[in-house]
Amino acid sequence: MATLVATPRSRALGFGIRAARKSRSLGVRELARLAEVSAQELSHWESGTRVPQIEQVALLLGALRLEPIERERLLELARNAREPNWLERTVPGISPAVSTYAEYERTATEMVNWEPFVVPGLLQTPGYAEAILTANRLPPGVVEQQVAVRLRKRELLTRRNPLVLKLFLGEEAFRRPIAGPAVLAEQFRWLLRAAQPRNITIRVVPAGAGYHPGLYGHFVIFDFAHLPSVVHIEHIRGSAHVYDGDHVAAYRAAADALSALALDEQESFAFIQGVITELE
Structure with a gap:
């Protein structure tokens, strides 16, 4: 299970996922279904209190169909999400x-x-x-x-x-x-x-x-x-x-x-x- 954390990077990652989801007019349950994760887990990711695996982030971003620049930014945050500063x-x-x-x-x-x-x-x-x-x-x-x-x-x-x-x-x-x-x-x-x-x-x-x-x-x-x-x-x-x-x-x-x-x-x-x- 993902580690319970709340670092600036994990929160920035969560903010990015949440903003991308809302820009696509998707609800939490709808995106969770598309990415094949639980709605509760997705809510934890968006708040930054849990860090998804890089593969899970890739699935989310694939479902959201983000532009390459924003996709790479969020993947970079996911790679280093547990860094405290x-x-x-x-x-x-x-x-x-x-x-x-x-x-x-x-x-x-x-x-x-x-x-x-x-x-x-x-x-x-x-x-x-x-x-x-x-x-x-x-x-x-x-x-x-x-x-x-x-x-x-x-x-x-x-x-x-x-x-x-x-x-x-x-x-x-x-x-x-x-x-x-x-x-x-x-x-x-x-x-x-x-x-x-x-x-x-x-x-x-x-x-x-x-x-x-x-x-x-x-x-x-x-x-x-x-x-x-x-x-x-x-x-x-x-x-x-x-x-x-x-x-x-x-x-x-x-x-x-x-x-x-x-x-x-x-x-x-x-x-x-x-x-x-x-x-x-």
């Missing part, structure tokens, strides 16, 4: 790495996010997101597509069982002229409005806080109801996913250190309002 290269547009991250957001119960330099995508306004994506020299059509995706993801914060977001923002995120003053002021006003529900916490880490582990860079900790936590780290041309328990614990310790240095919620709101006043 992995790096996936990104490409312009809505890449597999972006869709995997979106699945982590969608299925997580809580998200701890440290952003030293920019407002994260989940809370970006259209103007702010467009400025960042345009600076990355993406084609206009791709920029428009990615802005729309970011706006749709806001539903995660307002759904029936909303994602709990604990965001730590570095002071530099409010000082860097990523866009014009009007766009920045709009973005920061949106932060104040977004933080009204109890499931969203925004705290500012002052530039004068001295050394802290967050200086090594951005990270996100995803917590799930019934699966181990995953840490996400971004690089210029890729994204790393960390699953090892000791590594996750180190990032939690870093988040605790940031919490100790950050302004409290009321102080953070006052700081953000002060920045808005300066921009206006």
